[in-house]
Amino acid sequence: MKYRLLPPVLAAIAGFSALTGAARAQSASADAVFSTKQRAAIVQIMRQALQDDPTILTEAIRSLRVKAQQQQEDKSMAGVRAHRDELQQAPDFAVRGNPHGKITVVEFFDPRCSYCRHMMPVVDAFLARHPDVRLVEKLVPVLGEGSVIDTRAIFAASAQGKYDVMRRALMDDTTKPTMDRVSEVAKANGLDMTRFAADMSAPQTVALITTNLDQARAVNLDGTPTFIFGTAAMAPGALEPDQMDEFLERARKA
Template sequence: MKRFSKFLCGLAVFSALSVGASVCAEDGGSAHFTTEQRAEIVSILRQALKDDPTILTEALRSLREQMAQQQQNTVRDAVRQHWASLKDAPDYTVRGNSQGSVTVVEFLDPRCSYCRAMIPGVERFLARHKDVRLVERLVPVLGKGSVLDTQAIQAASLQGKYAVLRQALMNDTAAPSVERVRQIAQANGIDADRLVKDMNSPAVITTIRSNLDLAQAIGLDGTPTFVFGTAVIAPGALNDMQMDTDLEQARRG
């Protein structure tokens, strides 16, 4: 690891040579180099890369890991800042134990294939962990079809049918349309006329906008994304072991 740190410093030197910038020194401070010293450093770096090309590959991997960690820290800070809003949700969006000791927030798009694939995994997760309070936040990020289904599901909450329509639409493979929403609503005992009207109501639009604002605030870049307390932000489809590991981190805080 020390070799990589020195080499990363060397890369910084290499990139700064042309402008004579101040760069890292051996003691952790900064140094300025003469023209002769800069030429010698370039020569040393070039020879090192020629002798062992894997140094660059490993150094770049180390840089990527550092950047990923920095991004994770930034997102975690944003989650802590907005945690009160993230965990505060209407009862109809809460699954598992509504009085659970640990809250997990799931951002999902009803048209997202990965979100759909996670449905059985989330059910198994809640069955394994009876202390989990799972908050669902619908965010339509995949186009008009996503917006349509999200509006319909949120509108169904006004008839006490949020979970029913969410499940029905997320299991549906037909192309999204208002007529298709009507058909599925009627098949599930929902007043379709009222549903279509409520889809553009201020309550529905405000809820969707709030979810999107929270997603933006924490730097969400895809669905599904799971937020395990304020400890872990996990994007993508997760397996059972990953979810259990992230939950344990959330429990530890």
């Protein structure tokens, strides 16, 4: 499961557009081939077929959805291959595991996303199992104002060498995120509060967020968390340990 960036209704619109587009193309072709009487007969046959077996329409819609999903995945992977170098780069503080690892895994996540929080120990264990993996973290605040506040706070803490400390503290925190709350967490973790307050709105903080969001758009990101295994697979949603291992093996063989 995952949080989606776009309303599910867009999928239905996409399917409807494909269906109506196909219908228009068929209609234009029919005008050139069939007479008015023949077209009326064809329409009647189709109506009768749908009345006799409504699953025909259900199967057609399902087929369109599968095709649309495949097109979405193809578009995302095309973006991954086109932007491979940018995706696999990040400030040193956002790189975990083996910094010289043979395989790079990219994780897009939102600090307020419950599924992202669920994945924290799963990712920790994954890195412990695979010492040759380099993990690049991409913070993307996509769930509203609270996400933006937490993301700014985490990047502000990075200026004092406490990115991971603040990331874990805020992702474990269940209190509603506010400026006062993130300041409390920062103070409790030993940050210089004058510097922290300034870095919350510093140009480098804004630049880090903008870069990650631009990269998310480049790969047509659909939700958080999303993992990219090399250039072999893009896997959205909370994954099981064995799923992560399987995607990693696919990346090793690519």
